[in-house]
Amino acid sequence: QVQLQESGPGLVKPSQTLSLTCTVSGGSITTNYYYWNWIRQPPGKGLEWMGAIAYSGSTYYRASLKSRTSISADTSKNQFTLQLSSVTPEDTAVYYCARAPEYRFGSSWVMDNPEKYDAWGQGTQVTVSS
Helix, strand or coil: CCEEEEECCCEECCCCCEEEEEEEECCCCCCCCEEEEEEEECCCCCCEEEEEEECCCCEEECCCCHHHEEEEEECCCCEEEEEECCCCHHHCEEEEEEEEEHHHCCCHHHHCCHHHCCEECCCEEEEECC
16 A cells, blocks of 8 residues: 655745655555645645656646746655745645546646545645744
8 A cells, every 4th residue: 555755844934945755655656657746735725736747757737836846756765856936925735745546637627636646645734934
């Protein structure tokens, strides 16, 4: 059974870059045909899909976040990483990593649906504040 675990700082200052890592166990991130995603949930709001890296290494981003977001993978460590630059307090949220089978993968608004994922990390709170 695959397990995902987020790690990273819980507090980031405005204008800095938020960096989170998802460590995957029980399965390889290069296994056909899975997509590895970052999703966040700001306080009082719904889930927002941010982007994904596929088993092939291809990356996909939400259009509204694309200019600030980068997702990469370290296959030797079976990890994938989120970097979000120029953060503001509006980026305060619980950040999740999750796995989605390829047949469920779709557009940004589709991937906001939690039913698209078959494995989740527990989530990590990130607060943007000076």
